[in-house]
Amino acid sequence: MLPWLVRARCWQQARPWALAWLLGCCWLAAQATPPAAEDTLVTTASRPAQFLHGRFYSVLEDSSNRLPLRLVRSPAYASSFATLAGTGRPANNHHPRSTYWLRFTVRPGLGPATDWYLELYDPHIGAATLFRPLAGGGYDSVMTGANLPFATRPQPYKNFLFDLPRHAGAGPATYYLRLCSDSPTSFRAMLHSGASLIPQLGLQYWLLGGFYGIVLIMLVYNLFLFFFLKEKPYLYYVLYVLSGALLFLSEDGLGFQYLWPDGPGFNHLVGVAAPVLLLLTFSQYARTFLETSSRQPRLDQLIRWVVGGSVALLVFDAALMHSGSGFWLYLLPYGLLYYAAWRVWREGLAPARYLLLAQALVAASLIFLVARKLGLEFYNNAYTVYSLNVAFVVEIAILSYALADKIKSLMDTTLRTQHRLLKQLRKRHRAQELLVEKLHENQALKDQLNTELEALVARRTDELRQQNDTIAAQNRELLETNSLLALQSAAIEQLNRNLSREVQDQKEARLEAREFDxxxxxxxxxxxxxxxxxxxxxxxxxxxxxxxxxxxxxxxxxxxxxxxxxxxxxxxxxxxxxxxxxxxxxxxxxxxxxxxxxxxxxxxxxxxxxxxxxxxxxxxxxxxxxxxxxxxxxxxxxxxxxxxxxxxxxxxxxxxxxxxxxxxxxxxx
Structure with missing residues (x-):
């Protein structure tokens, strides 16, 4: 029993070292294992569209850019092809100065023979040449690319589309794809059956047409609002929508197909300038809409510096570096703008919540775009490819509603202010009416007093006239009383004149100030x-x-x-x-x-x-x-x-x- 306990204790102490030694051996064995060959892609009618995963092709990097197909097929170079499946490397060419060769094998499956097409999703590949095997031996080539006019493409389609010829009774066919570009591109491709290709392509064009139709409607609608209301946020919103439409025209290839088919250089310039314009227009729109210059002046100054620096770095990367990772430079300015919207919303600007919602939707759709840029196999389907288009449409609709809501809130505030002023004017007019009524009451009292005084004077005068002959002794007293009455009458007449003048002045003042309904x-x-x-x-x-x-x-x-x-x-x-x-x-x-x-x-x-x-x-x-x-x-x-x-x-x-x-x-x- 004791030796067994000793051995168990020794094994317990040595177990971590043994585990580390075992992992090290496994790593060395994996490093010594030669690269695995690609799998054969079997075409069947049951799967009319098949994504070209990393296990179905192998890649060879040609840093000299001079290897012909004859040497690439030779045994010396054929063993240098390596698949990317399981290596953790993204399906991208990270060295724009190099040429990349892709090799994949297609074998017809059971069922009726049909035509197949190879579609490359990245429209920014400078030159793409497909080498196809011939029935009698040898290869022919089809060349196209973003550096050539659109008329050179084998199929008039927004992406690169190559037909894979079929040969009766032929077995597996090995194809070679030569890619050369001055910017990092991806190897994403799809194999389509000829029977399902036309309906699928037609559906894509219909969806993209609807997308650009919605964008055009929103653009024209808000442009008319700008001309009518003269509000600058509407102008910046229109410029932002234009920049976004230009970016999508460059990314999906429709601009190169329909707008500038003979200008590959201009197409490259649009692909570089559209993201920069999108950042500039959106930052200006967001700053104006959120009123950061008055609400958050320090944060507004920081946003201006960050946006300016990001634009400078983007231009520098596009002109000299060609790193292809410039999309990371958008994270900081967009993050700052999102933070500014949150701060302004917390301060009480209610329409800022729409900007937060719209940017959250765009950020969610950008996850799939970033994954494709990095070459990650992350839900690559039609919904994720066009998720950014849907998010952009929803975003511009939400931002347009946010502008309308903000203008409406300003108008409501103005109307409430006007209603308060009208109430004050009504109160003032009511006070004037009460004053006039008081003056009328005073006038009535004055007339009544005058009447009573006149009656009293008349009665007193009659009494004095009747007693004039009989009361001679009271003549002096009567004269003094008459004098006093005369003075009182003069005072009353003066009071009447003053009151009449005041009433007349009040009438004239009321006529000048009164607002007739x-x-x-x-x-x-x-x-x-x-x-x-x-x-x-x-x-x-x-x-x-x-x-x-x-x-x-x-x-x-x-x-x-x-x-x-x-x-x-x-x-x-x-x-x-x-x-x-x-x-x-x-x-x-x-x-x-x-x-x-x-x-x-x-x-x-x-x-x-x-x-x-x-x-x-x-x-x-x-x-x-x-x-x-x-x-x-x-x-x-x-x-x-x-x-x-x-x-x-x-x-x-x-x-x-x-x-x-x-x-x-x-x-x-």
Missing amino acids: FGEFSQLYPDKDACLRYLADLKWQHGYHCRKCGHEKSCEAREPFARRCTRCRYVESATTGTLLQKCKFPIVKALYAVFLLHAHRGRFAPAELARVLELRPATSWSFAQKVLAALQRRSQAPDYEEGEAWTHVLLDATAELEVEELPGVVEQA
């Missing part, structure tokens, strides 16, 4: 004829003067209150030469709008004016701008007097010229 104003000018009659009397109060020939005699025309020149027969309506010329809404409302803007010295909101007159906001705003311009010109006139009547504005001589030069304003009204 539309009902009271309609009682003064009940219909169109009353308004035209008032304009005609106001316009020709100093006599008629023809606007064409200067003649001073006229007669009535067919139109109500119009004048016809007796010399040149020119007909001039009552509204010609006034602010109401070519007015497209009721003239009573127009007169009331001029009265309101003049009474408030132009400080009357167009939105409130539209509500009071029941007009469209655009019509109210356009007419208000016209009246405000007339008020400004009147205030600069030499004969302008402070507090003058509002009728001077109606006869503004410049209004007709503005209407003739800007007919679009009147038509819009």
Whole structure:
């Protein structure tokens, strides 16, 4: 029993060293194991589309860029091909200066023979040459690439598509693919059956067409909003959507296929410049939308420096380094912008939550893009390949809604402020009405006192007249009483005059300060004829003067209150030469709008004016701008007097010229 315990204790102490020795032997054995050959890809009708995994091809790096196919097929180089499956290496070429050879073998399966096609997903490969075996021996080659015009491609498709010819009774066929590019590219490829290729490609084009249609609709819609509202965030949003569309046109190959097929150099420039433009436009949009310059000035300064530095490094990498890992430089600026959105949202800017949501969706879809850039086999299917397109569409829709929500909140704040001001004005008008009522009560008391005093004086006078003959001794006292009464009467008369003057001043002040509502104003000018009659009397109060020939005699025309020149027969309506010329809404409302803007010295909101007159906001705003311009010109006139009547504005001589030069304003009204 004791020896067994001793051996067990010794084994327990030596077990860690034995385990380490065993792992080391396994590692050396793995290093000594020659690279495994690629598996043969079997084509069957049951699998019309097969992804070219790392185990189905082997890679040879040619650093000299001079190896021909004859040497690549020789035994000396054939043993140098190595598969990437199980090695942990990504399926990318990390040395842009080298040429990479890919070898894969395809064997037809059971079932009817059909055509097969090889699709390369990376549209930025500079030169791609496929060497295909011939039936009688030897190889032919098909060459294309991003450095060549689009017409050189064997198939008119956005990606590189090669046909794999079939030979009757042939066995496995080995193909060689030569890839050469000045930037890191990936080896992602798919083998398609000819029967399912056309429907699949058609579906992709339909989906991409829908994607770009949605992008175009959002772009045009927000561009019109920018022209109408003059808000800079809408312009930055449009530029951001344009940059994103340019990036996607470069990444999916549709831009090279349809927009610049004869410009491979321009296609490369777009692929380099589009991500930089996307970063610049999005950072400017986010900073303007979040108002970081006023809400977070230090963080805004940091974002500007980080974005500028990232753009400089991206340009440097694209021009000189060609590392292909420039997408890592986007993490810091986008992370800072996301943090700024979170800070601003915590401070109370509610629309910032939409920016957080949109960027979270894009970040989730970028996981698949980064995996493909690194060559990782991570859910490579149609949903993950186009997940960034879906995320971008959802993002621009959310950001557009966020802009609308922000503008709406600003308008709601403005309307609430205007409502508070209106309540204050109503309270002030109520106080004035109470004051006037008090003055009326004082006037009634004064009239009653005067009546009583007059009756008392008359009665006293009769008594004195009757007693005048009989009471001679009280003559002096009566005279003194009459003197006192005379003084009292004079004081009362002076009080009456002062009160009358105060009441008159209060009436004039109320007439100047009171804001007539539309009902009271309609009682003064009940219909169109009353308004035209008032304009005609106001316009020709100093006599008629023809606007064409200067003649001073006229007669009535067919139109109500119009004048016809007796010399040149020119007909001039009552509204010609006034602010109401070519007015497209009721003239009573127009007169009331001029009265309101003049009474408030132009400080009357167009939105409130539209509500009071029941007009469209655009019509109210356009007419208000016209009246405000007339008020400004009147205030600069030499004969302008402070507090003058509002009728001077109606006869503004410049209004007709503005209407003739800007007919679009009147038509819009």
